[in-house]
Amino acid sequence: xxxxxxxxxxxxxxxxxxxxxxxxxxxxxxxxxxxxxxxxxxxxxxxxxxxxxxxxxxxxxxxxxxxxxxxxxxxxxxxxxxxxxxxxxxxxxxxxxxxxxxxxxxxxxxxxxxxxxxxxxxxxxxxxxxxxxxxxxxxxxxxxxxxxxxxxxxxxxxxxxxxxxxxxxxxxxxxxxxxxxxxxxxxxxxxxxxxxxxxxxxxxxxxxxxxxxxxxxxxxxxxxxxxxxxxxxxxxxxxxxxxxxxxxxxxxxxxxxxxxxxxxxxxxxxxxxxxxxxxxxxxxxxxxxxxxxxxxxxxxxxxxxxxxxxxxxxxxxxxxxxxxxxxxxxxxxxxxxxxxxxxxxxxxxxxxxxxxxxxxxxxxxxxxxxxxxxxxxxxxxxxxxxxxxxxxxxxxxxxxxxxxxxxxxxxxxxxxxxxxxxxxxxxxxxxxxxxxxxxxxxxxxxxxxxxxxxxxxxxxxxxxxxxxxxxxxxxxxxxxxxxxxxxxxxxxxxxxxxxxxxxxxxxxxxxxxxxxxxxxxxxxxxxx
Numbered sequence: 001x002x003x004x005x006x007x008x009x010x011x012x013x014x015x016x017x018x019x020x021x022x023x024x025x026x027x028x029x030x031x032x033x034x035x036x037x038x039x040x041x042x043x044x045x046x047x048x049x050x051x052x053x054x055x056x057x058x059x060x061x062x063x064x065x066x067x068x069x070x071x072x073x074x075x076x077x078x079x080x081x082x083x084x085x086x087x088x089x090x091x092x093x094x095x096x097x098x099x100x101x102x103x104x105x106x107x108x109x110x111x112x113x114x115x116x117x118x119x120x121x122x123x124x125x126x127x128x129x130x131x132x133x134x135x136x137x138x139x140x141x142x143x144x145x146x147x148x149x150x151x152x153x154x155x156x157x158x159x160x161x162x163x164x165x166x167x168x169x170x171x172x173x174x175x176x177x178x179x180x181x182x183x184x185x186x187x188x189x190x191x192x193x194x195x196x197x198x199x200x201x202x203x204x205x206x207x208x209x210x211x212x213x214x215x216x217x218x219x220x221x222x223x224x225x226x227x228x229x230x231x232x233x234x235x236x237x238x239x240x241x242x243x244x245x246x247x248x249x250x251x252x253x254x255x256x257x258x259x260x261x262x263x264x265x266x267x268x269x270x271x272x273x274x275x276x277x278x279x280x281x282x283x284x285x286x287x288x289x290x291x292x293x294x295x296x297x298x299x300x301x302x303x304x305x306x307x308x309x310x311x312x313x314x315x316x317x318x319x320x321x322x323x324x325x326x327x328x329x330x331x332x333x334x335x336x337x338x339x340x341x342x343x344x345x346x347x348x349x350x351x352x353x354x355x356x357x358x359x360x361x362x363x364x365x366x367x368x369x370x371x372x373x374x375x376x377x378x379x380x381x382x383x384x385x386x387x388x389x390x391x392x393x394x395x396x397x398x399x400x401x402x403x404x405x406x407x408x409x410x411x412x413x414x415x416x417x418x419x420x421x422x423x424x425x426x427x428x429x430x431x432x433x434x435x436x437x438x439x440x441x442x443x444x445x446x447x448x449x450x451x452x453x454x455x456x457x458x459x460x461x462x463x464x465x466x467x468x469x470x471x472x473x474x475x476x477x478x479x480x481x482x483x484x485x486x487x488x489x490x491x492x493x494x495x496x497x498x499x500x501x502x503x504x505x506x507x508x509x510x511x512x513x514x515x516x517x518x519x520x521x522x523x524x525x526x527x528x
Contacts, residue, residue, distance in 0.1 A: 021056060029063050033070055036099055042067070042106045049113040057117065058128045064110050065132040071103055072139040078104040080147050104145070111136065111160065118167040118178070126178050133164055134185055134242075141243030156243055156254070158194055165198040168225060171206065171218045179221070183228045188242045192229060193254035196263040199225060200270045207274045216277045223280060226271060227287065231260050231295045261297040268292055272305045281309055285319035289326050300331050310341060317345050318359045325362055339376055342366060343438045346383050351395035360398055367406060374412040379438030381406050381413055382431050385450040393459045400465040401478040403451070408473050416448045417469050 028045055031038035045067065048060035071077060078100040085105055088098050117129035140157035168175050168182060185191045203222060207215065232238055235257040245252055253259040272284065284292075288306075293299040302323060309320040321342075327333040342363065350359060367380060381403050388399050407413050431446035454466035 022059060025059060025063050029067050032067055039099065039102060042103075046106065046109055046113060049110070049117065054122050054125060057120070057125050061114065061117065061125070061128045061132050064114070065135050068107050068110060069135055069139045071107075072136075072143045075143060076100060076103055077107055077143075077145060079145055082108075111163070115163055115167050118164075119170065119173065123177060127181055130164070130178060130182060133160065137161060137164075137191075138242050155245070156190060156194060158198075161191070161194045162198045162201065165195055165225075166202055169199070169202050169206070169218060169221045171215060174217065175221045176224045179224050179228060182225075185242070186229055188240050189232070189238045189260070190241045190243060190254040192231075193260055193263055195225075196229065196260075196267045200263075200267045203270050203274070212274055214275050214277055219271075219274075219276060219280060222271060223283065226267065227291070229264065229267075230291075231264055232257065258297065261295060265296040265298065265301065268296070269301060272302075281312065281316050282319060285309060285316065285323065289322040293323060293326050300327060300333055303327060303333065303335075307335075313345075314349060315353045315355055317341075318350070318353060318355050321359065321362045325365065339366070339372075340437060343376075343379060343383065344436055346380070346387060348387060348390060351387070351391045351399075356395070356398075360402060364402065364405070368409065370409065372410070374410060375444055376438050377406055377410045378413050378416060378443040379441050381416060381448070382441070382443035382446055383433070385448050386431070386433055388454060389450050393457075393462050396454065396457070396459075396462045397465060400451070400454070400462070400468070403448075404468055404473055405477045407469075408475065408477055413444075414473075415444065416446065 025045060025048060028038075028041045032041050032045075045060060045063055048056055049064065051057050051060065068077075076099070078097070082104055083093075083101055085101075088101050093101065111133065114129045114133050118126050118133075120126050120129070137157045137160050140160060141155055144155040144157075168179055186195060199222065206218060207213075238255055238257060238260070241254075245255075276284070288302070293302060296302070306320050306323045306327070310317050310324065312320075324333075324335060324338070328335055328338070345359075350356065353359070363380075367377065384399050384403055388396055391399060407417070429446050429449070430442040432441045435441040448469065451466050451469055455463055455470075457463045457466065
């Protein structure tokens with residue numbers, strides 16, 4: 001359908017209005033930059049930053065960038081401790097100085113409005129405001145607004161970066177999308193260094209102000225920003241700066257990997273010292289061993305956080321194992337009662353959590369040492385055997401080879417298989433399942449009757465795996481890596497694709513699960 005005459009007229013009027021606005025604001029920008037007589041026109045440009053029309057705001061942001069970057073480059077902003085505007089009227093300032101003070105105040109007004117725009121409802125406005133503020137940061141670095149004293153921060157605009165970080169770490173709004181846009185600037189070594197110190201200051205102030213209460217939105221924004229920070233691998237890689245320092249470059253902390261690592265470490269320790277939302281513990285622990293610990297100057301400082309996480313229980317404790325593994329094996333950390341706590345992590349839920357594969361992979365490594373006492377290994381074997389009675393088939397195909405591997409590594413535990421008295425008194429198992437101390441659970445006095453029971457399991461693969469202990473175990477361990485990620489769906493797929501090698505000519509009636517036709521399952525499946 002062809003557009004009506006009325007809609008065409010409206011579209012034409014809108015385009016004309018848009019063109020008129022662009023022409024008007026461009027003309028004002030040109031006048032401001034051409035002559036100081038038109039300095040007051042800056043108020044009109046700043047007013048457009050508060051427009052209700054998205055396109056006008058974006059165009060005004062770009063115009064402000066053009067105006068103030070040019071004025072900074074030309075040195076037309078007041079440098080030093082800025083007098084108030086009242087002091088301009090009352091004081092004895094020359095015309096040139098009054099103009100510079102006036103422009104500096106308008107620049108501050110512009111920065112404040114751009115910081116507010118980071119909280120705008122439209123992403124394109126947020127993005128334009130963020131990019132313009134970073135342009136201002138670069139311009140301030142080249143043309144400082146404070147007299148240089150070669151302090152620790154040199155001529156880096158730290159206050160502006162702190163203000164940007166405060167806006168990104170919003171307490172009310174999810175800023176993940178804008179933070180991902182900010183990642184481009186985090187690749188610059190000096191920006192990264194000062195952002196890390198700014199995050200640390202912000203977290204301390206905001207959380208303490210809220211009496212250390214959990215702040216899900218704020219802490220999620222902080223976590224998103226933290227995880228977007230990656231350090232270079234060596235000192236020679238630190239070459240990408242937003243602001244080039246003319247002299248004393250070798251003394252600048254932002255140019256040293258050691259100082260970058262220290263700032264990274266303090267930032268994460270500050271974030272983790274406060275109570276986090278429940279789901280965030282898992283997010284942190286998932287990336288801790290790969291993305292955080294290797295970039296810290298002293299990873300052992302994470303022991304308090306990991307110890308606390310290890311005490312939480314459930315999936316959080318399982319995930320804490322990764323970090324503890326790094327500290328124990330790579331940094332020689334002595335962790336008291338580690339194996340006792342690992343033993344107590346073994347409960348029915350371990351077979352159903354999302355991180356089951358990771359847990360068994362790490363448990364396999366921790367139990368690989370030949371120097372472990374036999375009572376300890378026997379306790380793990382027996383506890384896993386008892387838990388296997390109620391475990392799903394996918395878990396059993398991991399646990400049964402895992403138990404056999406432990407027996408292969410520690411031959412003294414073979415007594416659990418070959419105990420003649422166990423057949424005579426199957427009901428009097430001395431093993432105490434509820435005992436938290438593996439040294440007191442009497443596992444070595446027990447037997448693996450649970451594995452014998454599983455030899456009659458309904459799933460043929462499980463029954464086959466359980467029957468391995470009927471024969472002398474080979475010295476070579478079984479590779480369980482392929483089974484770690486096995487899902488129920490994949491197990492069913494394997495069964496459906498497998499082809500039977502022989503066809504049974506006789507049928508033995510069911511004697512247990514499907515025995516009675518009066519049972520729920522028997523109604524449908526009993527073949528008597």
